[in-house]
Amino acid sequence: xRLHRTGSLxxxxxxQQVLQERIESRALxxxxxxxxxxxxxxxxxxxxxxxxxxISELARAGQLVVRQGIGTFVAEPPAHFVVTLGxxxxxAAVEHTTRTLExxxxxxxxxFLSSAIEDCAEAREQLRLPRRxxxxxxxxxxxxxxxxxxxxxxxxxxxxxxxxxRLVHDGSVFRACAEHYGTDLRYAWRSFAAAAASPxxxxxxxxxxxxxxxxREGLNIDSSGTPTVYVxxxxxxxxxxxxxxxxxxxxxx
Amino acid sequence: xRLHRTGSLxxxxxxQQVLQERIESRALxxxxxxxxxxxxxxxxxxxxxxxxxxISELARAGQLVVRQGIGTFVAEPPAHFVVTLGxxxxxAAVEHTTRTLExxxxxxxxxFLSSAIEDCAEAREQLRLPRRxxxxxxxxxxxxxxxxxxxxxxxxxxxxxxxxxRLVHDGSVFRACAEHYGTDLRYAWRSFAAAAASPxxxxxxxxxxxxxxxxREGLNIDSSGTPTVYVxxxxxxxxxxxxxxxxxxxxxx
DNA sequence: AAGTGGTCTAGACCACACC
DNA sequence: GTGTGGTCTAGACCACTTC
Numbered sequence: 033x034r035l036h037r038t039g040s041l042x043x044x045x046x047x048q049q050v051l052q053e054r055i056e057s058r059a060l061x062x063x064x065x066x067x068x069x070x071x072x073x074x075x076x077x078x079x080x081x082x083x084x085x086x087i088s089e090l091a092r093a094g095q096l097v098v099r100q101g102i103g104t105f106v107a108e109p110p111a112h113f114v115v116t117l118g119x120x121x122x123x124a125a126v127e128h129t130t131r132t133l134e135x136x137x138x139x140x141x142x143x144f145l146s147s148a149i150e151d152c153a154e155a156r157e158q159l160r161l162p163r164r165x166x167x168x169x170x171x172x173x174x175x176x177x178x179x180x181x182x183x184x185x186x187x188x189x190x191x192x193x194x195x196x197x198r199l200v201h202d203g204s205v206f207r208a209c210a211e212h213y214g215t216d217l218r219y220a221w222r223s224f225a226a227a228a229a230s231p232x233x234x235x236x237x238x239x240x241x242x243x244x245x246x247x248r249e250g251l252n253i254d255s256s257g258t259p260t261v262y263v264x265x266x267x268x269x270x271x272x273x274x275x276x277x278x279x280x281x282x283x284x285x
Numbered sequence: 286x287r288l289h290r291t292g293s294l295x296x297x298x299x300x301q302q303v304l305q306e307r308i309e310s311r312a313l314x315x316x317x318x319x320x321x322x323x324x325x326x327x328x329x330x331x332x333x334x335x336x337x338x339x340i341s342e343l344a345r346a347g348q349l350v351v352r353q354g355i356g357t358f359v360a361e362p363p364a365h366f367v368v369t370l371g372x373x374x375x376x377a378a379v380e381h382t383t384r385t386l387e388x389x390x391x392x393x394x395x396x397f398l399s400s401a402i403e404d405c406a407e408a409r410e411q412l413r414l415p416r417r418x419x420x421x422x423x424x425x426x427x428x429x430x431x432x433x434x435x436x437x438x439x440x441x442x443x444x445x446x447x448x449x450x451r452l453v454h455d456g457s458v459f460r461a462c463a464e465h466y467g468t469d470l471r472y473a474w475r476s477f478a479a480a481a482a483s484p485x486x487x488x489x490x491x492x493x494x495x496x497x498x499x500x501r502e503g504l505n506i507d508s509s510g511t512p513t514v515y516v517x518x519x520x521x522x523x524x525x526x527x528x529x530x531x532x533x534x535x536x537x538x
Numbered sequence: 539a540a541g542t543g544g545t546c547t548a549g550a551c552c553a554c555a556c557c
Numbered sequence: 558g559t560g561t562g563g564t565c566t567a568g569a570c571c572a573c574t575t576c
Contacts, residue, residue: 042545045484068561079547084562092495093481100562101554112478117529221530223367226479226499226522228346231298242345244497246479269479276370276475276529295564321542332566337543353543354573 043078047086050076055095055106065103066096092243094270110270113175117222117276138176142183144203145170145236147196155186158251158262165189169196171203172236173265180271182236186262191215206252209261215254217261222250224274233266244269296331300339303329308348308359318356319349345496347523363523366428370475370529391429395436397456398423398489400449408439411504411515418442422449424456425489426518433524435489439515444468459505462514468507470514475503477527486519497522 054060066072069087073080087104090096097105115129133140150168159166167189173181185205187195191213198208209215225247234241245266252261307313319325322340326333340357343349350358368382386393403421412419420442426434438458440448444466451461462468478500487494498519505514 044545070561081548082546085545089481089495093483098562099555101556101560103561114476219529219531221528223526223528224477224499225365225526226497226520228497230346242342242495244479244481246477246499267479273476273478276472276477278472278474297564323542334567335565338564340543351543352574354541354575356542 044082044085044089047072047076047078047083048090051086051090052095060106062106062108064106066105068103088240091240094243098240107270112273113180113271114273114275117274133175140173140175140180142203142205143172143174144196144199145172147199149189152186155262159186159188159259161188167192167195169199169205171199171205175271178271179236179238179268181265181267182233183266184264187260191260205261205263215260217252217254220251220253220259222248224248226269227266229266237266237268239268239270246272246274248274297335297338297342300325300329300331300336301343304339304343305348313359315359315361317359319358321356341493344493347496351493360523365526366433366524368525368527370527386428393426393428393433395456395458396425396427397449397452398425400452402442405439408515412439412441412512414441420445420448422452422458424452424458428524431524432489432491432521434518434520435486436519437517440513444513458514458516468513470505470507473504473506473512475501477501479522480519482519490519490521492521492523499525499527501527 051060051066060066066087067075069080069083072083076083087096087098091098091104094110095107097107099105113133130140147167147169149164149166151163151166152168155161155166155168156163165188167187169185169187171183171185172179173183183205187205187209192209195205195208195212198212199205202208206217209217226244227247229237229239229241229243229245231241233245234243237243237245239245246269248265248267250263251259252263254260304313304319313319319340320328322333322336325336329336340349340351344351344357347363348360350360352358366386383393400420400422402417402419404416404419405421408414408419408421409416418441420440422438422440424436424438425432426436436458440458440462445462448458448461448465451465452458455461459470462470479497480500482490482492482494482496482498484494486498487496490496490498492498499522501518501520503516504512505516507513
C-alpha cells in the first residue's frame with residue numbers, strides 16, 4: 033500500500049480512510065489491535081507523525097482506543113446506556129439508574145473524591161449563598177469499575193455540616209442529603225451541553241484530553257423551594273445518553 | 286521566557302499554561318490575536334509543532350479560534366443561547382426559538398441543503414418503513430449568518446412527495462409538514478448525547494474536526510401516533526445549550 | 539508578494555506495560 | 558529488556574488570506 037498526495041486530500045486523511053475501510057470491511061474487528069504506529073508508517077510509506085495524526089482524530093471520535101505501552105485498538109461499539117428522563121421533577125434519579133444497571137449485571141456506585149470550601153460565581157448565584165459558605169464536593173460514578181461520570185456538587189456548608197464524613201463510605205451525595213439531613217430534593221432545572229474533556233476531567237473519566245463529554249448541570253431545590261444543591265456532571269458520551277420520553281408514564285433521573 | 290522539561294509536565298502543557306495565564310490575566314482579551322506560531326516557538330524556545338499541539342487542544346476546548354492564513358485568536362466568551370424545553374410533547378419548537386432569537390437581534394433561519402432517497406437502519410426501525418421509501422433531508426440552521434446546527438431529517442417519501450421543492454425557499458421541514466401536508470407533529474422522545482464533529486459536520490458547522498458537538502435526536506409522531514419524522518441535529522456546543530425547566534409552566538423546543 | 543496556519547519528513551529520546 | 562505509544566526537534570513545503 034502506498035499513499036501519495038492526490039487532489040487536495042491530506043495524507044493523514046487518506047490514512048484515516050484506510051483504517052476506516054479496514055474497520056468497516058470487518059478486516060479489523062472491535063477489540064482488535066491495529067498494527068503499531070511504526071508498522072503503519074512503514075506499510076503506508078508515510079511518517080509516523082502522519083499516522084499519529086490520523087489515529088488521534090479517530091480516537092477522539094471514539095472509533096479507536098489508544099493505550100500507551102500496549103497498542104491501539106478498534107473501539108467496542110459504545111454500550112450507550114440510555115437514561116430515561118421523565119417530565120417529573122422528582123429524583124428517584126440515581127437510585128433508578130443504579131438499579132437498572134445492576135439488573136444488567138453492571139454494578140454501579142458513586143465514589144467520594146474530595147470536598148472543600150471553595151468559591152464559584154455560578155454556584156453562588158444559583159444557591160444565593162455568600163462565598164464563604166460554599167462547599168464543593170467531587171465524586172466519580174463507577175460502573176463495573178469503569179468511570180462513567182465525574183460530578184461536582186455545590187451546597188451550603190452550614191446546612192450540610194459534616195457531610196464529608198458521611199460520604200467516605202457511600203459517595204452518593206443525594207442519598208446523604210436525604211438520609212442524614214432529611215432533605216428531600218427535586219429538580220428546578222437541568223441542562224445539557226457538550227464540551228471537550230479538560231486534562232483533569234479526562235483523567236477522571238479515563239479518556240483522552242479533548243474527548244467530547246456530555247455536560248449535565250442541574251439545580252435541586254428542597255421541599256420548601258429553596259435552592260439547595262447545584263450539580264455539574266461530566267459524562268462519558270460513549271457510555272451514556274439521555275432520553276426524554278413523552279409517550280409512556282415516565283421514569284426519573 | 287524559556288521552558289524546559291521539569292518534573293513530568295510535557296512542554297506543550299507548559300505552553301498551554303503560559304497561554305492560559307495570559308488569557309486569565311487579561312493580558313490577552315477575547316478577540317485578540319496571539320503571536321504567530323513561529324513567534325511563540327521562538328519566544329518560548331520550543332519547536333513550532335509543540336506550540337501547535339498546545340494550541341490545537343485549547344482550540345478544541347473552545348478557548349482559542351484558529352483561522353488559516355489569518356492567525357489564532359482568543360475565543361469570545363460563548364454566547365450560549367439557552368433553549369428551554371418543556372415537559373410537553375408539543376412542538377412550537379423551532380418557531381419559539383426563532384422568535385426568541387429574533388427578539389435579540391439575531392435573525393435565524395433554516396436552510397435547505399440536500400434531499401435524497403437513502404437507507405438508514407436506525408431511521409427504518411424508528412419509522413417502520415421499508416428501505417426504498419426512506420427520504421433523507423439535510424438542512425442547516427443559521428443564526429446571524431453563522432451555522433448553529435446541522436440537521437438530518439428522515440421521513441416517508443410517499444407521504445411527503447415533492448417536499449424537496451417546498452424546501453428550496455423555506456428550509457423548515459416541520460413548517461413544510463404542517464403547512465403543505467397538514468401534518469401536526471409532536472414528540473415521542475428526544476435524546477441528548479455528545480460527539481466529535483466529523484469532517485463533514487465540522488464543515489457544515491464551521492468548526493474544527495473533532496470539536497465536541499451536542500447531538501440531539503428525536504422521533505416525531507403525527508396526531509394518530511404514527512412515527513413520522515426522525516430527526517438528528519448536531520449543534521455547536523459553544524452556541525447552544527438545552528435547559529429543562531420544571532418550575533414554571535414551560536415552553537417548547 | 540508576504541505572512542499566516544496546515545501538512546509532512548527523518549530522527550531522536552522518554553514513559554509506560556509486560557515479560 | 559523489549560516493544561508500545563508520548564513527546565520533541567529542525568527543517569521544508571503547501572494552502573489560504575490579505576495587500
